[in-house]
Amino acid sequence: MYRTHTCGELAIKDEGKYVTLCGWIQKSRDLGGMTFVDLRDRYGITQLVFNMETNADLCGQARKLGREFVIRAAGKVRERSNKNLKMPTGEIEIDVTELSVLNKSEIPPFTIEEETDGGEELRMKYRYLDLRRNSVKNNIILRHRVAQEVRKYMDSIGFIEVETPVLIKSTPEGARDFVVPSRMQPGTFYALPQSPQTLKQLLMVAGFDRYFQLVKCFRDEDLRADRQPEFSQIDCEMSFVERDDILDTFEGLAKYLFKQVKGVEFKEPFPKLSYKEALENYGSDKPDLRFGMKFRDLTALVKGKGFQVFDGAEYIGGICAEGCSAYSRKQLDELTEFVKKPQIGAKGLIYMKYGTDGSLKSSADKFYTPEDLAKWAETMNAKNGDLVLILAGEKIKTLTALSELRLEMGNRSGLRKKDLFCPLWVVDFPLLEWDEEEKRFFAMHHPFTSPKPEELHLMETDPGKVRANAYDLVINGVEIGGGSVRIHDSAVQKLMFKVLGFTEAEAENQFGFLLNAFKYGAPPHGGIAFGFDRWVAMFGGQDSIRDFIAFPKNNSGRDVMLDTPSTISEKQLNELMIDIRKEKK
Secondary structure, three states, X not given: OOOOOOOOOOOHHHOOOEEEEEEEEXXXXXXXXXXXXXXXXXXXXXXXXXXOOXXXXXXXXXXXXXXXXXXXXXXXXXXXXXXXXXXXXXXXXXXXXXXXXXXXXXXXXXXXXXXXXXXXXXXXXOHHHHOOOHHHHHHHHHHHHHHHHHXXXXXXXXXXXXXXXXXXXXXXXXOEOOEEEOOOOOOOEEEOOOOOHHXXXXXXXXXXXXXXXXXXXXXXXXXXXXXXXXXXXXXXXXEOOOHHHHHHHHHHHHHHHHXXXXXXXXXXXXXXXXXXXXXXXXXXXXXXXXXXXXXXXXXXXXXXXXXXXXXXXXXXXXXXXXXXXXXXXXXXXXXXXXXXXXXXXXXXXXXEXXXXXXXXXXXXXXXXXXXXXXXXXXXXXXXXXXEEEEEEEOHHHHHHHHHHHHHHHHHHOOOOOOOOOXXXXXXXXXXXXXXXXXXXXXXXXXXXXXXXXXXXXHOOOOHHHOEEOEEEEEEOOEEEEEEEEEOOOXXXXXXXXXXXOOOHHHHHHHHHHHHHHHOOOOOOEXXXXXXXXXXXXXXXXXXXXXXXXXXXXXXXXXXXXXXXXXXXXXXXXXXXXXXXXXXXX
C-alpha cells in the first residue's frame, strides 16, 4: 500500500502514530527554518511539516515541491500549535521524516482553489483539474450518493434494474436522434435512444412488472443550463396499475430521496394541479409554488373604459407583489423593459401602487377612477404596501409573459429560496398539439401515451379536446420527471398513429416490433422518467446540471477537453460508405 491513511481522516486521537500519506500539493509555505505543505486528496487536506534544524536535506527537498506535485510522505502525527478548527484535520500535522515525489506537475492553467481564476471554457478544457476542486468533487460525490439511494429504494419495493441497448432503431419521439452508421449494413443507421420508452414497454409485455434503470439518453437539441446532449434518467415502468398507483409509488421515491439526501421530510401528499389550472394560475405547466402571486383575470373588470391597451386585448391578467409599493419609477421602468424583451414579448406594463397610507395610484389613472382602482385592489386581494402588475394581449402569449414577470418578482423579493422545496404533480395534459405549419397533430408527450378513457370517443371526431393520462413531477419551477399510463391495446395504438398522420405502412415500419408484441398479451402499464441530473443539481442548490456531470459538453455541444465532435479519417468514411457534402458558399 502506498499510504496508511487518507488526507481527511487523521485527528488528535491519532497523535503519536507513524503514518504514510499520498496526494497532491495544494500549497507550500516557507517560514525561515520551517516549511509547511498542505497535502490534498479527495478526502481532505493534511498539513505536513519540514524542519530545517532537524533535517535540512529533507526540508530542502520540500522547498522544491511545486503545486499539484504528487508525493508520498511519512512521519509522526503531532498536535498543531496553531490549530485550524475549520478543517477536520486542523488539530494535527505530520512531522515528515520520509518524502518521495511520485510525479511532478507543470504549473496548472488555473488555480485549483474554490475561488479559482479559471474561466468556464478553460476549466472545461482541463476538466480533470477542475474536478480536483472541492465544490466540483463534492457535486460528483453527491451524484454518486443519490444514485445509490435510488437503487436502494427501488430494490426495496420490488423493482428490477434492467439494462437496455444503446444502439436502437430511429423512431420519431420529438427531438432529433443522434445516429450511428453501420459498417456491416452499409447505408443503414442505428440511433442512440432519446429514452428506452418502447424497450421498457416490451419489458412489461415480457412480464417484468417492475422495471427501473439509471440510463443514458441522447437528444440532438439546443442546449441550456438544465439540458445536455447526453443525460441520465431514472427510467421506470410498472404493470397492472392506474395513474394514482404510479403517482403514489414515485411520490414515495421522491419523499425518500428528500429525507435521505436533504433531511427534508414531507408528510402530506404532494398537491395535484391540472394542466389547465397551472396555465390559468401561473402561466406555466411547471409552476414554482415557493411563493404566491397567483394570476387574476381582470379582463371583464377593466375593459370598456376607453383605454385601448385593455379594450383591444383578448386577455388582461395581473399579479400582486406583496410589500413592493415603494418601487421607484426607475425600478418600474426596468420591469417594463424586462417584459418587452423579445423572448418574453409583452408590449408594455401597467401598474397600480397600493400605498401604505391606503392611496391607490396607477399608470392608467387617466382612464380609471379611484373607485375603479379600489375594485382592482379587491379583485387582486391587494392590501396596503402592495404593487399590482398587469399585462394585456393575446391570451397564451400574455399568460407566458406574466409567468416570466412573476418569476422575476419572486427573484427580486427573495422568495425563490434554494432551501425551500415545493413539489406538485401536474396532471391531465392535452394528448395532442396542433402544428399550424404541417397542418397535423403531434403527440404532446409521445405516441404511446394513453388518452383519458372517458375521452377516447373523441379521438376521431375532435382529437384536440382529448386529454392525456399523463403527469409531471414539478419542484420549484423545474420539471423533475414526467410519464403516463401507456396504450396497451393494439387497436387504440393504431388509432393514435392514424390521428398522428401515420399510414399503416409507416406505423408498421417504425413501430411494428411494438405492435407485434401487443398481439401476445400486453398488460395495462405505465411509468415515469426522472431527470437524474436535474434531481442532483436541485439537491446541490444549483440551476445548471453541468457541474454535476463528470465530463459535460458546453453550450455548443462540444467536449472541449476531448476536442469533439471532430472529423474522422477518409478510411473510416470509406468503410462506412459515407460521403461528406461540401458546404455551399
